[in-house]
Amino acid sequence: MPFDCLTHALSVNRRTFLSRSAYGIGGMALSMLLDRKPAVAATAAGTSTERWRGVVTSPHAPVRARRIIHLCMAGGPSHLETFDFRPELKKIHDQPFPESFTKGQQLAQLQNTALKARGPFCEFRRCGGSGQEISDLFPHLQSIADELCIVRSMQTEQINHDPAHAFMNTGSIIKGRPSMGSWMLYGLGAETEELPGFVVFTSAGKYGLQPVSARQWSSGFLPSRFQGIQFQSRGDAVHYIGSPPGVCQSTQRQVVEEIRRLNGLLAEEKHDPEIQTRIAQYEMAFRMQTSVPELSDFSKESKETLEAYGVREPGDGSFASNCLLARRLAERGVRFIQLYHRAWDHHGDIEPAMKSAARDVDQPSAALVRDLKQRGLLDDTLVLWGGEFGRTPMGQGTGRDHHILAFAVWLAGGGVKPGITWGSTDELGYRSVENVVHVHDLHATLLHLCGIDHKRLTFRYQGRDFRLTDVHGKVISGIVA
DSSP: OOOOHHHHHHHHSHHHHHHHHHHHHHHHHHHHHHTOOTHHHHHHHHHHTSOOOOSOOSOSSOOOOSEEEEEEEETOOOGGGTTOOOHHHHHTTTSBOOHHHHTTOOOSTTTTSOOBBOOOSSOEEEETTTTEEEETTOHHHHTTGGGEEEEEEEEOSOOSHHHHHHHHHHSOSSTTOOOHHHHHHHHHOOSOSSSOSEEEEEEEOSSOOOOOOGGGGOOTTSOGGGSOEEOOSBSSSSTTOSOOTTOOHHHHHHHHHHHHHHHHHHHHHOOOHHHHHHHHHHHHHHHHHHHHHHHHOGGGSOHHHHHHHTOSSTTBSOHHHHHHHHHHHHHTTOSEEEEEEEOOOOSSOHHHHHHHHHHHHHHHHHHHHHHHHHTTOGGGEEEEEEOSSEEEEEEETTEEEEESSOEEEEEEETTBOTTEEEOEEOTTSSSEEESOEEHHHHHHHHHHHTTOOTTTOOEEETTEEEOTTTTOOOOOGGGBO
């Protein structure tokens, strides 16, 4: 049964309760007299467990991407050592940073301190036929430069990690807003009945381990069936996925059926989306007892594939293993897959820290793009790589501070133009100045590539129609193939 937010709101307010109470009492008496059977409740419960197919029943735009894989570099990687080479910054390394750039600007921990320029410690080279400039820290990404759409002109609004993560994920810093994965699942539904439609993995590097809270994949005010489900990176992907000792599958099936029946009775009495969620999630959990162990079984992956990703030991919790799992999830119809790698908060020791973080993600990220392409999945899978903000062109001891006026991300597949660089920063990499892309614009573009007009995917909550892009956002038409 599709969720109707207006019906739900009307079903729980005081005036509706008072106006319907007489009918309710009469109905109870009539039910007792007629010995009413729960056949209707069973039917409602049965329909509620059908796969959610989304509220966007007819695409608003051509569907270029059917799924998104977000490789989230938690902590904010420096654009100046990844995809935005600024030779002028290198020339003035360790000299006073020009005040004309920073006067009156918001800084994080460098406020009211003497600012010195910090040039990139690594070299860049032009790669592939497209000639895109990519840091030597990423030799594997250099080899797929012609598949990448690099956006150098990103900007965000939040200068501290947790609100910046929230802004990148939900378009807001206010708690209780749905994440973009939840919006995707609400809008388009899932293509699988065996696995959640929105799955999250986390991994960690050696340095810069910025915490990531579970609210980053929350469904917010959307029904909880649309929230992201975190799978474990080590060992069993889901805890307690197997049956308890002495309990066979047929017994569990009977338990699930009885719970569904009871929840169906409750759903008849009260229009609450969480009841439908409960019914659907019991069914999903039962099916996952088969699907999750099969998902995590790498025994059918070739030695060449494991080596391409750099997987040393399957299920070891590494970013490499998670990238391979992401491809397997994409094959199985999961709509939104998010991989957090906590390794990029480099206020100090940026040289060894960035080298370490780049080693963690370079090979698996490139292998994922190649693997998707070889399997014919890249055309309709959109891969997004990037952090929550950038890093200052001024030094902070041996590192760089948070920066919101410029950072870089890359996209591949899913209807974006390959082998292009979009936008530019100023000569010192301080501010995005050409084809500036706000986080809201990125969200609008992601939805557009999935066939959704970001202005039309809304949900009414507390008397207002909300959307992922709030009242902002424009599609970056220049990167759409």
